[in-house]
Structures are given as structure tokens and as C-alpha cells.
Amino acid sequence: MTTTSTAPLGDITGSEAALRGFLAGLPGVDQVGAEARAAMLASRSVKTSAKSYAVDLAISMIDLTTLEGADTAGKVRALAAKALRPDPSDPGCPSVAAVCVYPDLAGTARAALGNSTGHSRVQVASVATAFPSGRASLETKLRDTAEAVAAGADEIDMVIDRGAFLSGHEGRVLDEIVAVKQACRGPGAGRGGEVHLKVILETGELGTYDNVRRASWLAMLAGADFIKTSTGKVQPAATLPVTLVMLEAVRDFRAATGRQVGVKAAGGIRASKDAVRYLVMVNEVTGGDWLDPRWFRFGASGLLNDLLLQRQKLATGHYSGPDHVTLD
Amino acid sequence: MVFDYAPAPESRSVVDLRSSYGLFIDGAFVDATGPDRMKTVNPATEEVLAEVGVADAADVDRAVAAARRAHTAVWGAMPGRERAKYLYRIARIVQERARELAVAESLDNGKPIRESRDVDLPLAAAWFFHYAGWADKLEHAGFGPDPQPLGVAGQVIPWNFPLLMLAWKIAPALACGNTVVLKPAETTPLTALLFAEICQQADLPPGVVNIVTGPGATGQALVEHAGVDKVAFTGSTAVGRQIARTLAGTSKRLTLELGGKAANVVFEDAPLDQAVEGIVNGIFFNQGHVCCAGSRLLVQESVHDDVLERLKRRMAELRVGDPLDKNTDVGAINSAAQLARIRELSAAGDAEGAERWSAPCALPDHGFWFAPTLFTGVTQAHRIAREEIFGPVLSVLTFRTPAEAVAKANNTPYGLSAGVWSEKGSRILWMAAQLRAGVVWANTFNVFDPASPFGGYKESGYGREGGRHGLEGYLR
Numbered sequence: 001m002t003t004t005s006t007a008p009l010g011d012i013t014g015s016e017a018a019l020r021g022f023l024a025g026l027p028g029v030d031q032v033g034a035e036a037r038a039a040m041l042a043s044r045s046v047k048t049s050a051k052s053y054a055v056d057l058a059i060s061m062i063d064l065t066t067l068e069g070a071d072t073a074g075k076v077r078a079l080a081a082k083a084l085r086p087d088p089s090d091p092g093c094p095s096v097a098a099v100c101v102y103p104d105l106a107g108t109a110r111a112a113l114g115n116s117t118g119h120s121r122v123q124v125a126s127v128a129t130a131f132p133s134g135r136a137s138l139e140t141k142l143r144d145t146a147e148a149v150a151a152g153a154d155e156i157d158m159v160i161d162r163g164a165f166l167s168g169h170e171g172r173v174l175d176e177i178v179a180v181k182q183a184c185r186g187p188g189a190g191r192g193g194e195v196h197l198k199v200i201l202e203t204g205e206l207g208t209y210d211n212v213r214r215a216s217w218l219a220m221l222a223g224a225d226f227i228k229t230s231t232g233k234v235q236p237a238a239t240l241p242v243t244l245v246m247l248e249a250v251r252d253f254r255a256a257t258g259r260q261v262g263v264k265a266a267g268g269i270r271a272s273k274d275a276v277r278y279l280v281m282v283n284e285v286t287g288g289d290w291l292d293p294r295w296f297r298f299g300a301s302g303l304l305n306d307l308l309l310q311r312q313k314l315a316t317g318h319y320s321g322p323d324h325v326t327l328d
Numbered sequence: 329m330v331f332d333y334a335p336a337p338e339s340r341s342v343v344d345l346r347s348s349y350g351l352f353i354d355g356a357f358v359d360a361t362g363p364d365r366m367k368t369v370n371p372a373t374e375e376v377l378a379e380v381g382v383a384d385a386a387d388v389d390r391a392v393a394a395a396r397r398a399h400t401a402v403w404g405a406m407p408g409r410e411r412a413k414y415l416y417r418i419a420r421i422v423q424e425r426a427r428e429l430a431v432a433e434s435l436d437n438g439k440p441i442r443e444s445r446d447v448d449l450p451l452a453a454a455w456f457f458h459y460a461g462w463a464d465k466l467e468h469a470g471f472g473p474d475p476q477p478l479g480v481a482g483q484v485i486p487w488n489f490p491l492l493m494l495a496w497k498i499a500p501a502l503a504c505g506n507t508v509v510l511k512p513a514e515t516t517p518l519t520a521l522l523f524a525e526i527c528q529q530a531d532l533p534p535g536v537v538n539i540v541t542g543p544g545a546t547g548q549a550l551v552e553h554a555g556v557d558k559v560a561f562t563g564s565t566a567v568g569r570q571i572a573r574t575l576a577g578t579s580k581r582l583t584l585e586l587g588g589k590a591a592n593v594v595f596e597d598a599p600l601d602q603a604v605e606g607i608v609n610g611i612f613f614n615q616g617h618v619c620c621a622g623s624r625l626l627v628q629e630s631v632h633d634d635v636l637e638r639l640k641r642r643m644a645e646l647r648v649g650d651p652l653d654k655n656t657d658v659g660a661i662n663s664a665a666q667l668a669r670i671r672e673l674s675a676a677g678d679a680e681g682a683e684r685w686s687a688p689c690a691l692p693d694h695g696f697w698f699a700p701t702l703f704t705g706v707t708q709a710h711r712i713a714r715e716e717i718f719g720p721v722l723s724v725l726t727f728r729t730p731a732e733a734v735a736k737a738n739n740t741p742y743g744l745s746a747g748v749w750s751e752k753g754s755r756i757l758w759m760a761a762q763l764r765a766g767v768v769w770a771n772t773f774n775v776f777d778p779a780s781p782f783g784g785y786k787e788s789g790y791g792r793e794g795g796r797h798g799l800e801g802y803l804r
Binding site for chain 2: 033036044045046057279
């Protein structure tokens with residue numbers, strides 16, 4: 001098994017037994033309590049100036065996503081244009097964080113978004129590792145990753161092997177993440193050789209909050225830059241309680257190791273009201289350090305237009321309508 | 329980044345308070361006999377909300393006489409299914425007027441609108457629905473083939489959950505065929521007076537429910553009145569003891585729900601994030617003005633530092649302030665007198681060597697406020713570990729073994745509630761059997777349901793409220 005550097009925690013990843021022991025020793029999650037806490041946070045009332053702030057922040061945190069068999073270069077170019085200027089009628093509207101596509105379209109997305117550099121540029125995120133099921137050999141997964149990196153992806157959204165995790169082979173899951181992380185550092189990787197790795201837990205297949213907490217720690221121990229709820233292909237996808245458990249994990253991981261890891265809630269978030277609830281949760285669980293597109297993302301497509309409608313409403317005082325936002 | 333929530337105040341205009349209220353006797357609002365009036369204030373601002381009457385012994389006598397007439401002529405003989413109709417109607421009106429009642433409750437009591445809206449009002453309605461369902465099934469409740477009402481119940485309730493405590497008292501009494509004279513707390517009479525309007529709206533026969541407002545003396549006149557068959561009291565142990573003494577040797581039936589000093593026991597294998605939520609909910613819910621509050625945290629020494637770090641971080645997130653703001657977590661202390669008591673006992677904690685930590689929050693300039701506070705280094709010998717503070721003050725103690733946790737948890741004159749936090753089911757069941765408390769919550773705290781009986785051991789009182797058990801105090 002691969003040993004990763006988690007110095008303050010000791011030699012957890014040195015053997016499968018040590019890793020399993022550590023993950024099993026994490027405090028349990030009481031389902032009723034976690035869901036009650038999420039429901040309480042969802043009752044926060046965010047109005048006026050706070051709502052304006054939250055809507056703009058949510059837009060800037062979106063990974064605008066298309067992951068369909070029917071995707072084409074034309075579709076991706078349209079999405080890229082939308083990502084750069086979500087509201088053509090308002091230059092003050094922030095860009096989204098990234099465009100998220102399949103590996104074979106990463107190059108198209110990169111070209112459409114331009115090659116500007118710097119923190120504010122819209123990133124290209126590519127799913128990889130036999131997304132969404134992850135049912136392929138490690139060689140195939142690494143090659144999938146390498147192709148996306150070579151095509152100009154700034155971020156890789158990988159899936160974990162849920163079958164291995166659920167059958168008690170946490171070491172295998174760790175090794176795969178470590179290997180993919182290594183592939184993200186390979187030749188051709190942009191931004192000083194560092195492509196950010198988001199690790200998709202597919203929480204809808206993990207079944208329990210205890211598993212979500214363990215998988216979160218496993219991914220972070222293996223070197224994940226982000227932990228992500230879902231592929232969007234499995235129901236349930238992102239939920240508030242699952243995201244709560246993951247936010248608690250990144251908060252505790254930073255306290256234990258000093259390293260900050262981001263969280264991406266993906267799938268099923270369609271309404272502005274829901275996005276604001278996630279931001280309230282980030283605010284009250286991890287604190288303001290995570291209220292930044294570098295540390296929290298939404299994986300979504302339809303959400304953006306609803307946020308734009310809310311944004312126009314806040315600016316003008318009345319709702320416009322679906323034809324006042326662009327359909328791409 | 330800083331994400332500040334803009335003020336989100338609930339509208340005050342949904343409640344139409346009169347400037348002055350009389351007593352509610354025999355189905356109508358009437359003036360008190362004496363000239364005295366008292367003012368009820370908003371504890372968050374010290375603004376006067378309304379004037380209410382002060383009932384003296386003559387007023388109490390009028391109310392008891394009206395209740396007796398209603399019991400004899402109408403309510404006692406009415407078939408249970410007919411009484412149920414009135415109770416269902418009241419429950420529905422409480423639901424329909426929930427927003428108005430919630431705002432009135434927060435104004436008069438100081439509790440956050442989130443709690444009055446999401447806890448007090450839904451539970452108050454649920455209590456009436458639950459006991460409406462019992463009214464025609466009393467012969468199947470296990471209290472004999474033909475249980476009968478007691479007659480007139482004199483009920484005295486506290487200021488911490490004004491409308492909910494009214495529901496706990498009135499719903500079972502009426503379901504069983506009793507009529508009531510209820511005295512709300514001196515500082516929180518408003519929702520009881522709005523409830524009187526609801527009785528009129530529901531066409532409840534006159535005299536079935538009577539509300540007499542006033543200070544402790546009014547309550548004393550009520551419990552001493554010879555025409556009262558049953559006394560139900562929720563409040564302090566000192567007053568409960570006095571009532572028990574007064575009633576000794578009479579034929580009056582008595583149930584008491586008194587103070588508490590509950591232990592909230594956190595084991596090292598607890599779900600820690602949820603345990604922290606439970607600790608916060610246990611002691612800061614309703615500003616700690618809860619008789620079953622988890623005011624003693626017993627935490628296993630091996631996780632003490634971890635739990636305290638998580639707890640302080642969580643307490644720093646509590647939003648203290650305007651009770652009508654929908655995002656407020658902790659509201660105002662109910663009265664100047666209560667604030668003085670909390671300060672006095674906290675000062676005793678300092679003086680006895682415990683270490684105080686308060687959440688860093690700005691408190692409003694007017695009104696009665698106390699920041700969420702915890703004391704570490706507390707032992708069983710400290711006053712703050714033995715006496716009920718009835719405020720947002722948590723005493724943190726430690727233990728090493730389950731046996732020590734049980735010994736310390738039970739080492740109190742009270743016995744109203746307790747909490748256990750562990751992922752190990754067998755330990756929870758063992759603890760629940762060992763703890764001498766009326767309610768034991770496992771991996772949760774301060775959760776209430778009309779189907780579940782509630783009440784104390786030892787100096788926390790006797791009798792049960794809620795569920796089938798709650799009928800027993802109103803039947804013979």
C-alpha cells in the first residue's frame with residue numbers, strides 16, 4: 001500500500017490495518033442529529049444585502065456542468081460562453097468557477113475559455129477515471145486522467161471505487177487516489193504542474209453518514225484537494241446532511257493536519273434557495289475560510305439560470321422570466 | 329470571507345395586542361375587583377406591552393364558582409366525543425393563529441421567534457390534538473371501566489413556555505371532563521389571554537376555561553380555594569413544596585412539575601458533532617429557561633478537551649439578540665429578577681474557583697441579556713453543579729467510568745431528565761435503567777411529544793404529563 005504524508009496523524013496509511021483502524025475510530029455520525037442540524041440551518045432567513053452577497057458568491061462557485069452522451073463541441077462552446085458571461089446584459093455579473101466536461105471535450109472547453117491565466121480565469125474541470133461508475137482497471141483510469149490533463153484540464157473530478165470501499169478494501173481506494181493524484185502532476189499539467197484533484201465519493205451509494213465521514217477522511221489522507229458528493233448520475237445526489245458531514249470532515253482535517261481541503265456539492269441543486277442554504281451551512285460549520293470558489297463549489301447546470309433570475313430580481317425589484325436568461 | 333445575515337425580523341403587526349386586559353371569567357373578559365394593575369414588558373427592550381388585571385381572592389372565587397357551574401351543568405356530563413369536538417376546534421384555531429401567537433410569545437417571553445414558531449406553537453397544537461383524541465376513549469385508558477373527572481382544576485404555570493405549559497395543563501383536564509381556572513405567570517400572561525379569545529372563538533361553553541392573571545398571591549389564592557378539586561403546578565421546587573404543605577390534609581389531588589439539574593452524559597464513543605449540538609440544545613435552548621435543561625455536562629475525561637474545543641467553537645456561532653429576528657438562536661432573559669439570579673449563581677461559580685468562558689457576542693444595550701456561558705473545572709461540590717440556575721450557563725464536570733457517570737448524574741436532589749451520548753446501544757440501555765430521572769434522552773436532548781409522558785423523580789415533582797399517563801392526574 002502507498003504511504004502518504006500525513007505527518008501529524010502518524011503512520012496511518014502505512015498498512016491497510018492501520019488505515020482501517022483509523023477510519024473505524026472516527027467519531028460516529030448520529031443520523032437523526034445530523035439531519036436535524038441540517039434542517040435547522042436550512043431555516044435561516046437570508047434576505048436583502050445578505051441574499052445579494054450569497055447569490056453572487058454562489059454564481060462564482062459553480063462548476064457549470066454538461067456530462068451527457070449527447071455532448072458535442074458546439075454544446076461545450078456555448079457552455080463556455082455562458083461560463084465567462086453568465087448574464088450578457090450585466091458585465092458586473094461574476095463568471096462561474098469552472099466548466100465541467102468529459103475528458104474528450106476538455107480541449108474544446110480549454111480553447112473556448114481562452115488561455116488567460118491567473119486566479120480569476122474560468123477553470124476547465126474534467127471528470128475522469130471511468131466516470132461515473134469507476135468500473136475499469138487502474139491503467140485505464142490513469143490513462144483517462146492523463147488524457148484530460150494533456151488536453152488542458154485544470155481540475156480532475158475522479159470517482160472512488162465504491163465497490164472496494166464497501167467491501168472493506170480501503171487501502172485499494174487510497175492507492176488509486178494516490179496514483180491519480182500522481183497522474184495529475186504528470187507532464188503537460190498546467191499551472192506549474194499542479195492539476196487540482198476532486199475526489200467524488202458518490203455518497204448516494206455509500207449508504208450511511210458514517211461511511212461518508214470515513215470516505216472523506218480516506219480521500220483527504222490520499223491527497224485530495226477537494227472532496228465531492230456525487231456524480232449526479234445516482235440518486236440521491238448532494239443533500240444538506242451529507243454536505244454537513246463532509247464539511248465537518250474538512251474542518252477537522254485542517255485542525256489535525258493544517259491542510260485545507262475544499263468541498264463540492266454536486267447534483268440535484270437547482271434552486272437559488274437551496275444554494276443559499278449550502279452557503280449558510282458552510283458559513284456556520286467551517287466558517288468564512290471556505291466561503292471562496294477555491295474551497296467550495298457547486299456542481300450544477302440549471303442552478304445558474306435560477307441564480308441569475310434572483311440576481312435580476314434583486315437589482316430591479318421584479319421577476320423577469322425564463323426568457324431573460326440564456327439557455328445553452 | 330464574512331457572510332453577515334441581514335436583519336430578518338418577523339413582523340410585529342401580525343399580533344394585535346390590546347393596551348389593557350381584564351380577567352377571563354365565565355366566558356367573558358371582566359375587570360378585576362381590586363384597583364391594582366400590573367404591566368407586562370418585553371424583556372428584550374423593557375417596553376411595556378400591555379396592562380393586565382391583578383386577580384385577588386374575590387376574583388379567584390368568582391372564577392372557581394364559574395368553573396364549578398360549568399362542570400356541573402355542561403362539561404362534566406357532556407359525552408367525550410362532544411368534548412373532543414371543542415378540543416379539535418381549539419387545536420385548529422391554535423394552528424391557524426400560530427404566527428400571531430408565536431410573535432406574542434416572543435414579545436412577552438423574550439424567546440427567539442425560531443423557537444416559538446418551530447417548537448412552542450406546533451407542540452401546543454399537538455397537545456390539544458392528542459388529548460382531543462383521548463376524550464372519547466377514557467374507559468380504555470387503563471384507569472377503570474368508567475373513569476370520572478375530578479371537577480375543578482386549579483392550574484398554575486411558569487413563564488418559560490407560557491402557551492405550551494397552558495396546553496399541557498388545559499388539554500388533558502378538559503379531555504377528562506374537568507373545568508379549569510388557570511393562572512399564567514406574572515411576567516408572561518399575554519398568550520394565555522389570547523388563548524381566552526380562542527376559547528370564545530371556539531364557542532367553548534362559558535366557565536370551562538377561566539384565566540386569572542396576577543402575581544404569586546393570586547396563585548396562592550387559587551390553590552388554597554376550597555372549591556378546587558385538583559391542583560397542577562409547574563414551577564420552582566420552593567413554591568411546589570409550599571403548595572404541597574398547603575394541600576396536606578385536604579382531599580385535593582396534586583401534581584407537581586418542579587426544578588431540575590439534569591446531567592448530559594457524553595461518553596468517549598459518542599457521535600461528537602451531534603453530541604455538541606445536543607449539549608448546546610440542552611442548555612441554550614430557550615436561554616436555558618427549561619426545567620429539564622441539560623445544565624450539567626458530564627464528559628468522559630478522555631474526550632474532555634476535544635469536546636470542549638468543539639463546544640466553544642459552536643457556542644461562538646450562536647446568534648444572540650433580537651428575539652423577533654428569524655436568525656436569532658438565543659433571546660432575552662425573561663426578567664430582571666431572573667437575570668439577577670443567573671448573575672448571582674455565576675458569580676458563585678467564579679468565587680468557588682470554576683473557570684468561566686462566555687461566547688464572544690455583543691449584547692443589546694436595553695433589556696435583559698446574558699451571554700451563553702460555560703464553567704469548566706466544576707465539581708459536585710460547587711453551587712453551580714447543585715442549584716438550578718435556569719439560565720444559559722453550563723457546568724462541565726468529568727468522569728472516568730460508566731459507574732462514576734451514573735453516581736455523579738444521580739447525585740442531585742432533582743431527577744427530571746438526563747441525556748446519554750454513546751454509539752453503543754447496550755451502554756445506553758444500561759444507563760437508562762440506572763439514571764433516576766423521569767426522562768432519559770439517548771443521543772438527543774430536549775425533544776418533546778404529546779404521546780410521551782414527562783415528569784420527575786425526587787424533588788423534581790410527581791405526576792406525569794403527556795400521553796396516556798397524563799390522564800391519570802385528572803381522573804378518579
